[in-house]
Amino acid sequence: MFCTVKQPLISVRVCERKTAVLESCSIVPPLSLSLPRPRSLVSVQKPLHLSCGGLGLGLGGVRRDFVARGAYEAERSEVEGARPPSDAAKKVKIGIYFVTWWALNVVFNIYNKKVLNAFPFPWLTSTLSLACGSFIMLFSWATRLVEPPNTHPQFWKNLFPVSVYHTIGHVAATVSMAKVAVSFTHIIKSAEPAFSVLVSRIFLRETFPFQVYLSLLPIIGGCALSAVTELNFNMIGFMGAMISNLAFVFRNIFSKKGMKGKDISGMNYYACLSMMSLLILTPFAIAVEGPQVWAAGWQTALSQIGPQFIWWVVAQSIFYHLYNQVSYMSLDEISPLTFSIGNTMKRISVIVSSIIIFHTPVQPVNALGAAIAILGTFVYSQDLENL
Ligand code: 3PG
Numbered sequence: 473m474f475c476t477v478k479q480p481l482i483s484v485r486v487c488e489r490k491t492a493v494l495e496s497c498s499i500v501p502p503l504s505l506s507l508p509r510p511r512s513l514v515s516v517q518k519p520l521h522l523s524c525g526g527l528g529l530g531l532g533g534v535r536r537d538f539v540a541r542g543a544y545e546a547e548r549s550e551v552e553g554a555r556p557p558s559d560a561a562k563k564v565k566i567g568i569y570f571v572t573w574w575a576l577n578v579v580f581n582i583y584n585k586k587v588l589n590a591f592p593f594p595w596l597t598s599t600l601s602l603a604c605g606s607f608i609m610l611f612s613w614a615t616r617l618v619e620p621p622n623t624h625p626q627f628w629k630n631l632f633p634v635s636v637y638h639t640i641g642h643v644a645a646t647v648s649m650a651k652v653a654v655s656f657t658h659i660i661k662s663a664e665p666a667f668s669v670l671v672s673r674i675f676l677r678e679t680f681p682f683q684v685y686l687s688l689l690p691i692i693g694g695c696a697l698s699a700v701t702e703l704n705f706n707m708i709g710f711m712g713a714m715i716s717n718l719a720f721v722f723r724n725i726f727s728k729k730g731m732k733g734k735d736i737s738g739m740n741y742y743a744c745l746s747m748m749s750l751l752i753l754t755p756f757a758i759a760v761e762g763p764q765v766w767a768a769g770w771q772t773a774l775s776q777i778g779p780q781f782i783w784w785v786v787a788q789s790i791f792y793h794l795y796n797q798v799s800y801m802s803l804d805e806i807s808p809l810t811f812s813i814g815n816t817m818k819r820i821s822v823i824v825s826s827i828i829i830f831h832t833p834v835q836p837v838n839a840l841g842a843a844i845a846i847l848g849t850f851v852y853s854q855d856l857e858n859l
Contacts, residue, residue, distance in 0.1 A: 562805070569802040570814050574821040576795035581822050582829055583788035584646070585654045590781060591773040594646040595757035596766055597788065602642070602750040604789035605796070609743035621740040628748070635748035637723035641716045643753060648712030654826035655834075656702050658819045659842045660713035663695045665852045667717040668724070676725070687852040694845025701838040742796065816849045 557565070587597055613620040648657045666688045672678040699710060736744075773781045802814065823842060827834055 566802065566805050569798060569805065570817075573795060573798045573802050573814070574818045576791055576798055577818050578821050578825045580788060580791035580795050581649075581654050581658075581826055583784050583791060585649055585826065585830065587781075587784045587788050588646070588650040590777050590784075591769050592650050593761050593766055593769055594650040595643060595753070595761045597785070598643045598646040599750065599753050599757045600785060600789045601646075601792035602746050602753060604786075605746040605793035606743070606750050608790075608793055609740075609746065613743075618739065618743075621736045621744065623736070623744065627736070628744075631744055631748055633726040634723055635745055635752055637719045637726060638745055639749040639752045639756075641719035641723055642749065643756075644712045644719060645716040646712075648709045648716065650709075651706040651712065652702070652709030653704060653830065653832045655823040655832050655842070656698070656704070656709065657713045658822050658826075659698045659845060660695055660710060661717060662816065662819050662842075662845050662849055663691050664717050664720065665849055666691045667721045671718070671721045671725070683855050684852070687848065687855045690844050690848030690851060692848075694841045694843070694848055696841070698838055698841030698845060701835055701841060703833050703835065703838070739797070746793075813850065813853050816846060816853070820846060 584597065588594060591597070609618065612618040645657065645661070648660070669680055669684060669688060673680065699705065777784070799815075806814070826832065
């Protein structure tokens with residue numbers, strides 16, 4: 473289990489000493505990006521879409537300092553005393569990361585839904601996912617598998633709003649998945665770029681070129697078509713996915729402030745985020761659901777499924793942490809744009825596999841809506857790339 477955590481440690485140790493954050497971009501834990509401090513920065517004027525862990529934030533019309541990949545790679549090999557990997561080796565590595573990320577996410581989504589079908593208490597399962605991640609990271613710090621971060625009160629103060637939105641986004645997505653098909657939640661979550669642009673426009677007063685707004689039409693239209701033709705539509709499930717989209721966009725915005733100038737790796741930042749979110753979520757989970765209904769529900773699930781139900785819960789919690797971990801590792805190697813395309817493809821993997829595994833009934837017009845929405849996300853990414 474800890475091999476996965478251990479693998480990026482070589483670069484993490486470097487990062488703990490020499491951390492630079494893409495502070496002008498909204499990179500969000502668990503996918504906050506921490507890179508060795510670059511020797512040179514290039515300024516890019518392009519609008520940039522960052523979709524981190526299923527999160528997107530469109531940024532446009534503002535100056536951003538962006539780490540030059542060449543400088544990053546040069547510094548990394550200099551520190552580690554190794555030659556930079558060839559293009560082919562890098563592509564293979566990124567390919568392995570992507571496949572692992574999607575596979576872990578598919579497994580998480582399947583076990584998460586299996587658990588929620590038998591034990592419909594999303595507030596508890598969300599809490600357990602965060603608890604598992606927190607435990608893994610505390611263990612890693614205690615055993616020095618991961619160098620613990622040096623934090624101060626202001627860091628935790630800045631982390632608080634990020635944690636609030638992280639908690640809301642996580643629990644809302646899980647509530648959604650408890651009420652509707654996994655595929656439907658992910659179709660609605662593919663509308664994240666639209667939320668990013670709208671929030672940036674309304675709250676940050678950022679402007680975007682007309683074609684960016686235009687490219688949102690298929691995303692919104694496709695999701696709407698899919699929603700109105702969804703056979704098992706449920707308003708709570710729909711709203712959960714929508715709230716998750718909104719909360720994750722705000723999480724991006726606040727994480728920008730939280731990460732700014734902090735000497736902490738993305739992995740440790742996410743660990744702290746998990747821990748703070750766990751503290752925030754626990755009292756709400758107890759208030760909304762509570763130990764009595766959990767105990768009764770647990771007994772029912774055990775009697776229906778058998779002891780393997782416990783392993784489903786363990787699996788969904790561990791895979792939640794692992795997929796976030798690997799997505800962070802992917803982001804460390806690629807541009808945010810490539811990452812956002814990878815994240816959309818992740819949703820396709822989840823949608824297709826969950827439809828097959830759970831025998832989700834899909835009408836042709838419903839599938840058409842999903843396809844338009846997903847295609848819209850690609851068009852959106854391309855629009856930003858070409859600006
Ligand atoms: C969660 O529980 O936080 C969601 O499942 C996140 O999904 P995403 O990483 O695909 O956005």
